[in-house]
Amino acid sequence: xxxxxxxxxxxxxxxxxxxxxxxxxxxxxxxxxxxxxxxxxxxxxxxxxxxxxxxxxxxxxxxxxxxxxxxxxxxxxxxxxxxxxxxxxxxxxxxxxxxxxxxxxxxxxxxxxxxxxxxxxxxxxxxxxxxxxxxxxxxxxxxxxxxxxxxxxxxxxxxxxxxxxxxxxxxxxxxxxxxxxxxxxxxxxxxxxxxxxxxxxxxxxxxxxxxxxxxxxxxxxxxxxxxxxxxxxxxxxxxxxxxxxxxxxxxxxxxxxxxxxxxxxxxxxxxxxxxxxxxxxxxxxxxxxxxxxxxxxxxxxxxxxxxxxxxxxxxxxxxxxx
Amino acid sequence: xxxxxxxxxxxxxxxxxxxxxxxxxxxxxxxxxxxxxxxxxxxxxxxxxxxxxxxxxxxxxxxxxxxxxxxxxxxxxxxxxxxxxxxxxxxxxxxxxxxxxxxxxxxxxxxxxxxxxxxxxxxxxxxxxxxxxxxxxxxxxxxxxxxxxxxxxxxxxxxxxxxxxxxxxxxxxxxxxxxxxxxxxxxxxxxxxxxxxxxxxxxxxxxxxxxxxxxxxxxxxxxxxxxxxxxxxxxxxxxxxxxxxxxxxxxxxxxxxxxxxxxxxxxxxxxxxxxxxxxxxxxxxxxxxxxxxxxxxxxxxxxxxxxxxxxxxxxxxxxxxxxxxxxxxxxxxxxxxxxxxxxxxxxxxxxxxxxxxxxxxxxxxxxxxxxxxxxxxxxxxxxxxxxxxxxxxxxxxxxxxxxxxxxxxxxxxxxxxxxxxxxxxxxxxxxxxxxxxxxxxxxxxxxx
Numbered sequence: 163x164x165x166x167x168x169x170x171x172x173x174x175x176x177x178x179x180x181x182x183x184x185x186x187x188x189x190x191x192x193x194x195x196x197x198x199x200x201x202x203x204x205x206x207x208x209x210x211x212x213x214x215x216x217x218x219x220x221x222x223x224x225x226x227x228x229x230x231x232x233x234x235x236x237x238x239x240x241x242x243x244x245x246x247x248x249x250x251x252x253x254x255x256x257x258x259x260x261x262x263x264x265x266x267x268x269x270x271x272x273x274x275x276x277x278x279x280x281x282x283x284x285x286x287x288x289x290x291x292x293x294x295x296x297x298x299x300x301x302x303x304x305x306x307x308x309x310x311x312x313x314x315x316x317x318x319x320x321x322x323x324x325x326x327x328x329x330x331x332x333x334x335x336x337x338x339x340x341x342x343x344x345x346x347x348x349x350x351x352x353x354x355x356x357x358x359x360x361x362x363x364x365x366x367x368x369x370x371x372x373x374x375x376x377x378x379x380x381x382x383x384x385x386x387x388x389x390x391x392x393x394x395x396x397x398x399x400x401x402x403x404x405x406x407x408x409x410x411x412x413x414x415x416x417x418x419x420x421x422x423x424x425x426x427x428x429x430x431x432x433x434x435x436x437x438x439x440x441x442x443x444x445x446x447x448x449x450x451x452x453x454x455x456x457x458x459x460x461x462x463x464x465x466x467x468x469x470x471x472x473x474x475x476x477x478x479x480x481x482x483x484x
Numbered sequence: 485x486x487x488x489x490x491x492x493x494x495x496x497x498x499x500x501x502x503x504x505x506x507x508x509x510x511x512x513x514x515x516x517x518x519x520x521x522x523x524x525x526x527x528x529x530x531x532x533x534x535x536x537x538x539x540x541x542x543x544x545x546x547x548x549x550x551x552x553x554x555x556x557x558x559x560x561x562x563x564x565x566x567x568x569x570x571x572x573x574x575x576x577x578x579x580x581x582x583x584x585x586x587x588x589x590x591x592x593x594x595x596x597x598x599x600x601x602x603x604x605x606x607x608x609x610x611x612x613x614x615x616x617x618x619x620x621x622x623x624x625x626x627x628x629x630x631x632x633x634x635x636x637x638x639x640x641x642x643x644x645x646x647x648x649x650x651x652x653x654x655x656x657x658x659x660x661x662x663x664x665x666x667x668x669x670x671x672x673x674x675x676x677x678x679x680x681x682x683x684x685x686x687x688x689x690x691x692x693x694x695x696x697x698x699x700x701x702x703x704x705x706x707x708x709x710x711x712x713x714x715x716x717x718x719x720x721x722x723x724x725x726x727x728x729x730x731x732x733x734x735x736x737x738x739x740x741x742x743x744x745x746x747x748x749x750x751x752x753x754x755x756x757x758x759x760x761x762x763x764x765x766x767x768x769x770x771x772x773x774x775x776x777x778x779x780x781x782x783x784x785x786x787x788x789x790x791x792x793x794x795x796x797x798x799x800x801x802x803x804x805x806x807x808x809x810x811x812x813x814x815x816x817x818x819x820x821x822x823x824x825x826x827x828x829x830x831x832x833x834x835x836x837x838x839x840x841x842x843x844x845x846x847x848x849x850x851x852x853x854x855x856x857x858x859x860x861x862x863x864x865x866x867x868x869x870x871x872x873x874x875x876x877x878x879x880x881x882x883x884x885x886x887x888x889x890x891x892x893x894x895x896x897x898x899x900x901x902x903x904x905x906x907x908x909x910x911x912x913x914x915x916x917x918x919x920x921x922x923x924x925x926x927x928x929x930x931x932x
Contacts, residue, residue, distance in 0.1 A: 235580070235581045235584050235585065235602070235603060235605075235606065236584050236603060236605030236606040237605055249929070253929070254922065254925075319752075320742075320744025320745070320746075320747045320748060320752065321742070321744055321752060321755065321756045321759070321761050322755070338744065340743060340744060340747075341747075342744075342747035343743060343744045343745065343746035343747040344746070344912075345912065348747070428747065429574075429691070429692050429693075429749075430692065431691050431692050431746065431747060431908075432690065432691060432746035432747055432908055432912065433690075433746070433908035433912060434905060435912075444578070445899075445900070446900075447581075448577075448578045448582065449578050449581070449899055450577075450896055450899040450900060451577075451580075451581045451602060451603070451899075452896070453581075453585065
């Protein structure tokens with residue numbers, strides 16, 4: 163017969179005699195395992211670690227190995243040290259691609275941030291149909307990049323561009339604008355398309371950040387006589403800075419390693435004028451089959467992105483400290 | 485009434501039946517496709533065996549329709565599912581690289597130009613099939629053989645050649661008093677300049693695209709006396725002839741061409757010509773064939789079917805000759821395939837006179853055979869007059885890498901578009917000498 167629990171003050175010995183024995187409900191060994199924090203943590207982390215290992219670490223290590231080897235299509239190759247990196251550095255097309263990548267990333271990120279911020283501030287106001295506008299704004303971000311870029315390519319078509327037709331018909335131009343057949347125009351067209359596509363990401367993230375800012379702060383600033391600009395600069399912007407830094411860094415990473423947009427829009431042409439590191443690495447590594455050289459070109463992105471992420475972390479730590 | 489699976493498997497096999505079947509199978513193993521046909525039944529490939537073939541999207545869509553039809557017949561004849569996949573020609577090389585590196589993918593790949601030299605390590609030797617094909621259809625054109633033969637072995641089976649001729653608008657040339665197509669590059673420049681002033685520029689791509697760009701750029705180099713390498717395969721690009729060819733291109737571009745061509749791929753000039761935007765362009769016969777098949781819709785400015793106003797001419801002569809470049813096509817069996825015999829059997833079926841002949845007829849002269857025997861095909865007797873030039877167009881083709889031997893390095897130069905970019909840089913304002921020096925230095929890195 164089981165003894166009753168004595169007023170909750172009973173010792174463990176008492177409990178042991180009054181409650182059902184745990185091993186009768188669960189296998190004793192499994193319970194012991196699950197009670198071990200270290201083991202449980204390992205179990206819970208394992209799927210994520212396996213995924214990271216398979217899809218991040220393995221390709222990365224393979225990429226590093228390829229970049230240090232002379233592997234080409236159908237040829238196992240051998241270790242060549244940093245020869246591929248030196249070759250890339252001495253390659254005029256690589257240097258063009260590196261400059262293009264930096265130029266493209268700088269301007270596209272700047273435009274996306276400015277326009278995204280402007281859009282977020284507009285959408286943070288109350289107006290009829292706000293939800294529909296917010297949803298519609300995401301469309302460029304939702305449509306697959308390849309599809310939307312094809313549409314832009316048609317609009318910039320060297321012969322049948324609808325934009326040229328429109329500008330000609332309205333009397334703004336007398337000759338076709340060489341949207342994609344001139345290197346400078348081609349690069350700016352790519353920046354426009356990238357801005358169009360990436361701006362919603364900025365807008366929606368900054369909008370989320372804006373909505374966490376208490377309206378009391380804005381009202382208090384208004385009562386103190388602050389105008390719109392002052393409210394933005396002294397109240398909104400300081401509070402939005404952490405979110406902005408994170409979004410900008412994400413965007414820099416995505417834009418610096420952009421591939422699809424250029425591949426579809428210009429293919430890196432004319433005469434390599436719009437090649438980015440990713441498209442040039444693809445042309446050398448995949449199209450030409452020089453996998454070692456292609457991997458080396460793409461790995462040149464790593465130090466740049468590493469510095470960007472490091473600066474971001476430093477800055478965020480600084481903000482937290484402040 | 486058809487027998488159920490159980491009935492078939494349960495049927496007793498007599499000693500005679502077994503011997504008959506076994507001897508048919510043995511014959512099949514020994515003789516390939518002839519064995520299949522002699523046995524009157526599909527060979528014993530494992531159930532569910534599938535043969536995948538990747539080819540370009542043909543500029544004559546009916547050719548792909550015909551191949552799909554043939555795939556159905558081949559599936560029955562070979563007892564395995566034959567499946568074609570058609571992709572953009574500019575995407576084939578990346579696909580080959582990915583497949584070779586992963587050791588998995590299509591069993592047969594379309595090989596353009598001299599690609600078999602670059603991918604030889606991943607291809608099966610098909611010299612036996614080449615020997616059979618040349619016995620059946622005569623010797624290959626030099627370029628078809630050179631492009632697939634690596635170290636004395638056929639690493640792909642020559643299939644066809646797509647010749648490039650200049651399609652031009654007769655009436656527009658007539659309007660300025662030019663009744664025969666210009667015979668030299670200089671004449672073409674003068675005529676082109678007049679036509680551009682009338683709003684009818686010449687159309688030429690200098691973009692990174694597989695066919696029309698090299699078909700213009702390489703002959704331009706050769707016809708002005710430039711060469712990629714010397715006979716020993718050493719870079720010899722930086723020469724007076726090459727510089728002259730770039731200078732010609734710079735002037736021709738500005739005076740005569742649609743300057744949007746820097747961003748064109750292989751399809752843009754077709755659309756521009758059919759849309760009445762350009763007076764002439766170097767192309768396969770696809771413009772003419774599309775205009776003919778769509779003559780109810782594709783009209784000239786007078787409302788007449790455009791096809792009636794299209795004529796073809798060979799590339800004009802330069803100071804050093806009248807060479808052309810015609811794109812050769814072949815099929816390569818991938819080394820990783822699990823069905824090498826099936827792949828070879830299928831190629832024998834597809835390249836054989838009977839099936840190939842049907843496809844050849846559908847191509848209407850856009851694709852010509854890889855051997856001279858196809859010049860005798862009845863198609864040429866009934867074909868439209870403007871198409872007759874395609875019959876023997878392949879007779880003046882040089883090969884990529886000229887004057888050196890064919891090599892993977894020449895393929896690399898082609899794939900990196902070095903020769904095309906030399907001209908593209910020139911027309912964008914770089915001095916001719918500097919464009920050539922840049923290209924020569926790129927070639928130096930490749931050829932060593």
